[in-house]
Amino acid sequence: MPELPEVETVVRGLQGPLVGRTFTGVTVGWPRAIRPSPDHLRQRLPGRRVAALTRRAKFLVFHLEGGGALLIHLKMSGNLQVAPAGEAMPLHVHTVFDLDNGHQLRFQDTRKFGRVHLVDDPAEVTGRLGPEPLAPRFGPARFRALFERRRGRLKPLLLNQEFLAGVGNIYADEGCCRAGVDPRRLVETLTGAELDRLYRGLRAALRTGIMLRGASLDAVYRGGEFQNHFRVYGRTGEPCRKCRAPIRRVVLGGRSTHFCPNCQK
DNA sequence: CTAAAATCCTGGTGGC
DNA sequence: TGCCACCAGGATTTTA
Numbered sequence: 182m183p184e185l186p187e188v189e190t191v192v193r194g195l196q197g198p199l200v201g202r203t204f205t206g207v208t209v210g211w212p213r214a215i216r217p218s219p220d221h222l223r224q225r226l227p228g229r230r231v232a233a234l235t236r237r238a239k240f241l242v243f244h245l246e247g248g249g250a251l252l253i254h255l256k257m258s259g260n261l262q263v264a265p266a267g268e269a270m271p272l273h274v275h276t277v278f279d280l281d282n283g284h285q286l287r288f289q290d291t292r293k294f295g296r297v298h299l300v301d302d303p304a305e306v307t308g309r310l311g312p313e314p315l316a317p318r319f320g321p322a323r324f325r326a327l328f329e330r331r332r333g334r335l336k337p338l339l340l341n342q343e344f345l346a347g348v349g350n351i352y353a354d355e356g357c358c359r360a361g362v363d364p365r366r367l368v369e370t371l372t373g374a375e376l377d378r379l380y381r382g383l384r385a386a387l388r389t390g391i392m393l394r395g396a397s398l399d400a401v402y403r404g405g406e407f408q409n410h411f412r413v414y415g416r417t418g419e420p421c422r423k424c425r426a427p428i429r430r431v432v433l434g435g436r437s438t439h440f441c442p443n444c445q446k
Numbered sequence: 447c448t449a450a451a452a453t454c455c456t457g458g459t460g461g462c
Numbered sequence: 463t464g465c466c467a468c469c470a471g472g473a474t475t476t477t478a
Contacts, residue, residue: 182471213454239472257471258456273456292455294472333448342473349472435450436471 182398183255184239185314185347186390190405191261192236195286198263199243203230203281211275214290216298226251226278226299237307238346250303256294262287310346315387324380328368335371336364337434339383348383351396351407351414354439356383358413363445364438365431413439 183191204226209219230246241261243251253261266285270277276288276297288295298306311327312319327345331338338344339353348356357364359382362375371379390396395405408415412422417430417439426443 184472254472256473290455291457292471294455296473337449340472350470435452 182257182349182351183259183395184349184352184390185236185387186352186393186407187395187405188236188239188241188255188347189391190395191255192234192241195241195261195263196234198284199231199280199286200234201231202284203228204278205281206279208277208279209275210277211290211293214275214293214296216296222297222299237303238310238313238342239349240307242303242307244303249299249301252298252300252303252306253288254296254298255290256292256296258292259288259290259295262289309343311342311344313346314348314384321377321380325373325376328371328376331368333368334364334433335362335366335368335379336436336438338368339364340434340436348387350436350438351411352383352386352390354414355386355412357440358382358445359385361445364433364440413441415439 206227207223209215209222212219215222229249231243232246233244235242235244239254241253241255243253245251253259255261263280263284263286266279266283270287271289273291274287274289275293275295278286278288280286288297300306312323314324331344335357336353339348339356340350354364356379360375360378362371362379362382389410390405390407393406393410396407396411397405398408413428416428418427420426421428421441421444424441424443426441428439429442431438431440
């Protein structure tokens with residue numbers, strides 16, 4: 182379940198091996214993952230050079246020299262690695278991008294939810310996303326403004342990528358915990374002080390996640406350590422680290438949601 | 447508008 | 463030990 186910090190970790194690890202490289206070929210093993218189509222990708226990507234690699238929300242964005250971009254979303258189980266073309270292919274690698282230095286970018290995705298987009302303008306894919314929570318210009322005032330005229334429970338709103346980009350189930354729960362706010366709260370009842378705590382809690386959880394190189398779950402990831410620092414996520418029944426009350430789990434918007442019933446009001 | 451449910455997938459888990 | 467029903471989970475789509 183890569184979220185913003187996990188994707189940021191992958192991006193930082195791939196910038197060195199990929200920026201400046203040219204794609205020389207593509208092999209598609211799961212056509213449904215490719216947008217707009219595998220033919221389009223195979224015909225248009227080879228010969229294009231990577232000018233920059235950035236992140237937007239949970240998308241990796243490969244900016245191509247001369248315009249256009251390749252976007253990859255890892256969804257639940259995706260991972261990307263660079264390896265020499267001769268090296269043994271791991272299981273569940275459904276898309277392989279050949280590079281001009283004899284290496285390959287390999288998109289491994291057990292559950293096949295991941296997506297690859299080749300577009301002229303990244304905004305075709307990312308245009309409707311909300312603001313980046315860690316952007317330098319995204320201050321508490323802009324965060325508070327997002328909640329104007331919004332209604333409903335807090336947790337599903339935090340997971341809405343058009344509301345705020347990059348937050349997923351783990352960091353929504355961890356952010357609410359740090360803020361001392363119950364994720365079941367109706368957002369129209371949140372006070373300015375609570376929204377400020379939420380702003381800081383969410384950003385602190387995301388920054389800690391990046392610092393620890395993300396969370397490693399399902400044996401998928403790259404040595405991240407954040408899973409060892411969860412305060413509530415996946416700790417149902419275990420004692421709250423602050424007050425020892427058992428962590429509760431409920432389902433909100435179809436997502437498991439974890440919180441301390443004592444510390445979060 | 448919000449919200450819940452169904453959808454896509456597979457590996458892991460718990461029950462028997 | 464083996465089989466199977468069931469679940470997680472990001473985002474989208476459908477239905478209420």
